Amino acid sequence: MKKHLLFLGAPGAGKGTQAELLSKANSFLHLSTGELLRKEIEMNSILGRQVKDIMHRGELVNDQLVLKIVKQNLDQDNKGWILDGYPRNLSQAKSLNEVLIELNQPLEMVFYLDIPEEVLVNRLLLRGRKDDIEETIRRRVDIYRKTTEPLIQYFKELSLLEYIDADRDLKTISSEIKRKMA
Ligand code: AP5
Numbered sequence: 001m002k003k004h005l006l007f008l009g010a011p012g013a014g015k016g017t018q019a020e021l022l023s024k025a026n027s028f029l030h031l032s033t034g035e036l037l038r039k040e041i042e043m044n045s046i047l048g049r050q051v052k053d054i055m056h057r058g059e060l061v062n063d064q065l066v067l068k069i070v071k072q073n074l075d076q077d078n079k080g081w082i083l084d085g086y087p088r089n090l091s092q093a094k095s096l097n098e099v100l101i102e103l104n105q106p107l108e109m110v111f112y113l114d115i116p117e118e119v120l121v122n123r124l125l126l127r128g129r130k131d132d133i134e135e136t137i138r139r140r141v142d143i144y145r146k147t148t149e150p151l152i153q154y155f156k157e158l159s160l161l162e163y164i165d166a167d168r169d170l171k172t173i174s175s176e177i178k179r180k181m182a
Helices: 015-026 033-043 046-057 063-074 090-103 117-127 134-148 150-157 170-181
Strands: 004-009 029-032 081-084 109-114 161-165
Touching (some): 004 150, 015 109, 033 063, 033 081, 046 063, 046 134, 090 150, 109 170, 117 134, 161 170
């Protein structure tokens, strides 16, 4: 079974939901950079104060700050890990590769969750997180298209990419993911 996984996809594609289910079922570490950054904001830490406005605008946090969080968390002992929301651009993908070489834990599979824009907008408006207001959602999607989407091709060329139609019910999607990683 594959145990070093990555979820890639637009905001609202279901990365966090699927990563959470899979990590709980397998006792893997679920590393969501968005979740870790939101915790820093809740704690009102120095980092939290640095990133609060950026996240509320739906823009990307500085690569170096995010890399520091990823390194701290991947360093811990774990049975496997699932990256959710990282990397988000080519520079982050290259930094991740260097970290994984050092850890001797190569990435084994990338699940690309594909979803139409209007479906994701509706899902996020229903959820109602602080950055789930229409203007911010559109900004997040715009940044995703410009900076994150090129990673689909990047991971395809590394023969790591698995396509998932994410516009289906949760169980159907998670069964397909389980089957592909088995
Ligand atoms: P992050 O937390 O990563 O947000 P995101 O990428 O915008 O993703 P979401 O959490 O909105 O969507 P998701 O795909 O995880 O879907 P989910 O499962 O939650 O990042 C937030 C911010 O942090 C960024 O904008 C940026 O500022 C910063 N950041 C984070 N990482 C960064 C990085 N690497 N570099 C720089 N900055 C970074 O599901 C969404 C909703 O849909 C939920 O309500 C869920 O219940 C529902 N749902 C899920 N699946 C289904 C389904 N199959 N059917 C129906 N509903 C579903």
